[in-house]
Amino acid sequence: MDHRPRGESSSPASILEKFRGDGYLVRDGHLGAARVTVVATAYALDGMTLRDIEVEEVCEILALPRSSHGRGKSAGRFEVSGAIGQRQLRIVYEKPAKAVVKVITAYQD
Secondary structure: OOOOOOOOOOOHHHHHHHHHHOOOEEEEEEEOOEEEEEEEOHHHHHHHHHOOOOHHHHHHHHOOOHHHEEEOOOOOEEEEEEEEOOEEEEEEEEEEEOOEEEEEEEEEO
16 A cells, blocks of 8 residues: 555655654664664554564564565565564565655564
8 A cells, every 4th residue: 555645745754754754763774784664554463463573673673684575475575584583573565765764563483
C-alpha cells in the first residue's frame, strides 16, 4: 500500500514527514550495514507490545547482514529472522524509500 499523499514528492523526507504526522514511531537504525530510518506503525507497535518485543530488539534484527534478509510472503515485503537471547524473532518490513524501512510486524518464530 502506498502511503504517499497523491501528488506529493516521494523523497525520504516527505515520506518521513507523512509517517510522523500519522503518529508512527520514527527512529534511526540500520538495514544490514546501511543507515536507514526505521518506521513502526501503530499496528506493529501494538503487536510488539502484546508479544513483549522491544523496538531495540527489532532494530537489532534489522541490522543483521543483508544476506540473512529475504523476500516476504506478500509482494513488496521482506523478512529477516534472528536470535535475541533465547528467542528467535522474525521481522516483516517494507522499503517505501531507499533509506526508509517500515516495520509491518514482529513476532516470535
